[in-house]
Amino acid sequence: MGDTIYFEDVLIGDRVEFGPLTISREEIIAFAREYDAQPFHLSDEAAAQTHFGSLSASGWHSTAFFMKMFVTHMQASGHQEASLGAIGVDELRWLKPVRPGDTLRGTSEAVEKKLSRSRPEMGIVKSRAALINQNDETVMTMMPIAMFRTRPA
């Protein structure tokens, strides 16, 4: 664990990379069965009938892969103690399918920060985030809006 990184310590332009994470066919199908049982997330045969061509992960599984790598990185680098969760995400885009065997990594860059008006003990950071595969293709982008504790006086 590093030192706690408070809102004041986040600088615009700060960029982090995290991962990698290799995705299995089994987990793609298990997640889809539970949460997104559309045929192209369940079998190659059904996906071949669509523009997906072969099995691809649910887009919501891709966001979960991103979060898994991001939280692991955040906890290793001292961000966890100051994290207060997220308000939301703007401009989430699924650009390419995530396939069995893909090895993903993530990036996030702080692009905007402001103190909370209603809660002075919190600040809000907007980031530009990307999920990238082993061929350097960006498979997903989004703009998360997260809350951090401000440094205690």
Add this chain to the structure above:
Amino acid sequence: MGDTIYFEDVLIGDRVEFGPLTISREEIIAFAREYDAQPFHLSDEAAAQTHFGSLSASGWHSTAFFMKMFVTHMQASGHQEASLGAIGVDELRWLKPVRPGDTLRGTSEAVEKKLSRSRPEMGIVKSRAALINQNDETVMTMMPIAMFRTRPA
């Protein structure tokens, strides 16, 4: 299964409701352990140290709950055959925590539609979606952008 609902059959203002789904403590913790292991998604004790107050589901789990109910509804009502997945989501907002024992339902209303410029066999529908709990509190909102097959000539 109903008749297949193609892009042409989606009308602006069409509104669907789906669910309910009751959320357990065990699934909140299991999802968080796998994908979003922040302390406030893992135990009441850790959440009590934050503005969450007690255990709450990962926001990415909330999107998965929404999707589970939506896909079930879509498959029952004949939308599945024409669905080609989603391009992305705008303005995702986590407004209130989802807690163990909450019973959620979802709503979605078509607000915009257009033919794909690059792929005439597809149309794009933007919707206003909400996840609502048993106290009629809206816990999450988003604007999904989905693709549908156009009706075969």
